[in-house]
Amino acid sequence: MLSSLRPCSRFFARAYLKPVISHRLAKCPLQTRNFHVHGVVLLRKNGPKRSNDDDDKSTGNKNNEDATDEDLERIRQDVEKYIKEAKDDKAGSWEERKKRIDEGVKKLEETVMRQQAREQAANAQKHSIGEQGHAKRVEHDNPFNFESKKVDEEHHKKNEKQANEERKKDEMNAFNDPNGSTSNNIGLFQMGLLFLMLSFLLSFLNDVEENREITWQEFRSKLLAKKFVSKLIVVNRSYVKVLLNDAGKNQAEHSGHDFYNFTIGSVDSFEHKLQKAQDELHIEPDFRVPIVYVQEGNWSRALMQLLPTALMIAGIIWLTRKSAAQAGGGRGGIFGMGRSKAKEFNPDTDVKVKFKDVAGCDEAKEEIEEFVSFLKEPSRYEKMGAKIPRGAILSGSPGTGKTLLAKATAGEAGVPFYFVSGSEFVEMFVGVGASRVRDLFKTARENAPSMIFIDEIDAIGKARQKGNFSGANDERENTLNQLLVEMDGFTPADHVVVLAGTNRPDILDKALLRPGRFDRHVNIDKPELTGRQAIFEVHLKKIKIAGDIFDLKNRLAALTPGFSGADIANVCNEAALIAARNECDSVRLVHFEQAIERVIGGVERKSKLLSPEEKRIIAYHEAGHAVCGWFLEFADPLLKVSIIPRGQGALGYAQYLPGDIYLLSEQQLKDRMTMALGGRVSEELHFSSVTSGASDDLKKVTRMATAMVTQLGMSPKIGWINYQRKDESDLTKPFSLETGDIIDSEVFRIVQECHDRCAGLLKENSEAVEKVAQLLLKKEILTREDMISMLGKRPFPERSDAFDKYLSESETRKIQRSEEQNKDDETPPSSA
Ligand SMILES: Nc1ncnc2c1ncn2[C@@H]1O[C@H](COP(=O)(O)OP(=O)(O)OP(=O)(O)O)[C@@H](O)[C@H]1O
Ligand SMILES: [Zn+2]
Known part of the structure; x- marks a missing residue:
């Protein structure tokens, strides 16, 4: 050891x-x-x-x-x-x-x-x-x-x-x-070991001293009587050291011992005893033994007593320093608290993300790429007298790739890149946040040209409140103020660019967003069809797929409207997991479809058993929705419907395909509401009583109707006024009681109209509802192809979006064919 x-x-x-x-x-x-x-x-x-x-x-x-x-x-x-x-x-x-x-x-x-x-x-x-x-x-x-x-x-x-x-x-x-802790521990361990050895030695020395302990009688008979004593030293008034004279030392029995000790009760009695002994031995007064009195410490003993305390103190110091170093991010002990926790991106060791890994969001990418070129060749812009922008805020719903884009920037920029999350500025201690901001900017400026990325900036960038008496947010506001100051503080010549990501740009402090700070606002929307295709392409490349990537990515993009980049990444991963679970050689279209269902609806709960009556109700409910969707021009056509319970509380599950639409006409809204009511109306038509299953549909319908009346100017009685409340929790209504009554009656009227229309439609197509419900009860799952074979093609012109382009039967067959082909090329798989 x-x-x-x-x-x-x-x-x-x-x-x-x-x-x-x-x-x-x-x-x-x-x-x-x-x-x-x-x-x-x-x-x-x-x-x-x-x-x-x-x-x-x-x-x-x-x-x-x-x-x-x-x-x-x-x-x-x-x-x-x-x-x-x-x-x-x-x-x-x-x-x-x-x-x-x-x-x-x-x-x-x-x-x-x-x-x-x-x-x-x-x-x-x-x-x-x-x-x-x-x-x-x-x-x-x-x-x-x-x-x-x-x-x-x-x-x-x-x-x-x-x-x-x-x-x-x-x-x-x-x-x-940071890696020194183990060697540190070893060092401490060895130190302890050495201490042990030392104490052993010391106690041994003590023992040696004890070996020289003699009694008064021995002293008197063997030393004093034989005249071997040269001097007596009374130490600390408690014991006496007997020094031998040359004659004594030369005695064989005393070899190696030039002195002895004996303990005394008190100095007086010792003197008395000594005098008496010398009298009895007839020692002449001139030859009596001289006595010296000394005070001294016993070092070994004192050391032994001090050792535990010293060790404890050393231990405490070590522990405090260690924990302080950890709290302060490893730098400068307790005073390192105020140091920024920003992580410098190391292009050699960190995961390399490039711009090509960020699919879709082309506009955002362009903006950011421009920042990179600002930093790489500032002179090109400065020559024209342009100032380099200070920063950009990337906003967008969760999972749209803001962080990914920032990482790609780090990978491509070729300048020092500092990552930090907004929450890392928030600390229990006052002033730490502001100090960390200062430190971060100082480091960035020292290493300019450089980039800083602050993720989830809303943690510190939330709007400051007026008349905040509680003082609860003071610390956060201090941090924000420091950020504002720092962003003002650097001159364009500093060449530091700050990027920030947030899901809630609306709650950010206006001062942060003004030109001169975050000059640019880059919004990253959820990807559209082409964006989804591109993102699928990125993620499909990472997994082993059976067929052709081109057809597959188009099909999957068409199947996933409203999915974010993170959702798509999740679908690809889930599909691979499902394929692995089924012991397939590669991931196929069916696995992707299962994964999408799983991401939307949650896990299938086959163990949840429904009674036959419940099953019937659900089948007719879903059939009502499906038939409405099929025969209403602006409703979303059905893609898949199943009556297998899923996730939390969902008894049936239906996937409809909304197109990427940005404007909704009154007719479109009404068609959607009619379709949402389809489930309940079908229950009314086929059963003696209705169920609670429609509550979610009704909520949707009410919300849409209310919006039509109070926000969208689609009610002639209310007119073109927007009564939108600030948020759901706002209790004050920005209209009079009379207006409130009119709103209520208008909402009711619209829903009533939709209900009646739906009832008419379902009665007219009762045969279709019956067919769909029966097949659903039999197969539990219906696809678009089943619908087409039962009801014929939808009686409307083809939609221009992905729906008919990528979801047609011929497309499906194409994908399956390519999967089969690839399968034949390889060795036959054990199971499919
Ligand atoms: N445009 C995209 N291209 C490729 N992959 C993407 C894209 N957008 C998101 N992803 C995938 O989603 C994951 C999560 O994205 P990211 O963390 O960037 O989202 P975010 O917008 O920062 O979310 P949040 O706002 O919740 O922090 C990424 O790791 C990536 O796998
Ligand atoms: Zn429903």
């Missing part, structure tokens, strides 16, 4: 162990010899020149440069063994034991040093730059560079200072390095 000693333990060996022991040397003259040896361990620092015979013997390794982990472990075990033996008083004299321990520790240290030096050399080679500086450092780091025991005091201090500085540097590096 010691084998992987890193800076921490090195620091320990130098900065910690050394002061402790040299301190002892200075403070405790009586113990000089005893600890001198230990001092030598650290101070006798030979360079690599030193003879290493011992090491070679113990490691069994002739080449010391290659000291391995096992060698280290062996030496460590040796040292432990010596210490243990010494403690147990087993082998040899005290001198011998001491020497053995000293040598063991020395060997251990040297091996560690060598290993570190080797590691560093390896590192230096790896980096190959700064070779010289590194070598110097290794030398500095190696405390064995001292040539003699006598250490020049100044040299010593200087080295300590250096050690401190290096230690700080090491610590800083460890904290700044």
